[in-house]
């Protein structure tokens with residue numbers, strides 16, 4: 595299902611058939627370097643993750659979404675929102691490396707923030723990153739998110755940015 599679009603991307607919900615193509619992204623060590631334990635994901639883990647996104651969309655009306663290149667129909671990556679702990683909602687983004695450095699994450703995230711804050715009525719969205727992940731932190735700043743917070747996950751200290759509905 596299509597939930598939005600930008601100049602260069604379609605923003606869609608996931609299908610089981612996306613598994614293998616998305617494994618090319620979640621299974622890439624360069625993409626996963628700063629994600630959780632830094633290890634590339636297995637096919638089984640990707641399959642479970644897709645099921646969780648489908649369930650989140652059904653139950654909450656949002657999820658981490660598939661980003662599809664409008665040019666050739668390939669999957670560029672993901673960007674969307676999901677619950678973070680009991681109270682918060684976080685935005686996340688991963689792109690395949692040949693798509694990096696062209697402003698695509700910022701383009702997708704702007705639309706996802708608009709969707710979350712104004713279509714779904716969330717009061718605030720946070721973003722979390724490994725402090726070494728300067729590209730991701732730069733995306734947060736370009737989106738107008740403000741930092742200063744810290745999140746701790748599995749003993750790792752992460753930076754936390756936020757943006758509120760105005």
Ligand SMILES: CC(C)(COP(=O)(O)OP(=O)(O)OC[C@H]1O[C@@H](n2cnc3c(N)ncnc32)[C@H](O)[C@@H]1OP(=O)(O)O)[C@@H](O)C(=O)NCCC(=O)NCCS
Pocket residue numbers: 624625626628629671687688689690693694695696697698699700701722723724727728729730732733736
């Ligand atoms: C983070 C990620 C989504 C960014 O995607 P992208 O489409 O390249 O992002 P954008 O082009 O919109 O913006 C990236 C910004 O970071 C900057 N940047 C990139 N690498 C950088 C680095 N090593 N140090 C400092 N800034 C950097 C770019 O110059 C750009 O800023 P600018 O427009 O002010 O010049 C992409 O690198 C990715 O998929 N990484 C792997 C997955 C990941 O770590 N996701 C985030 C988890 S918190």
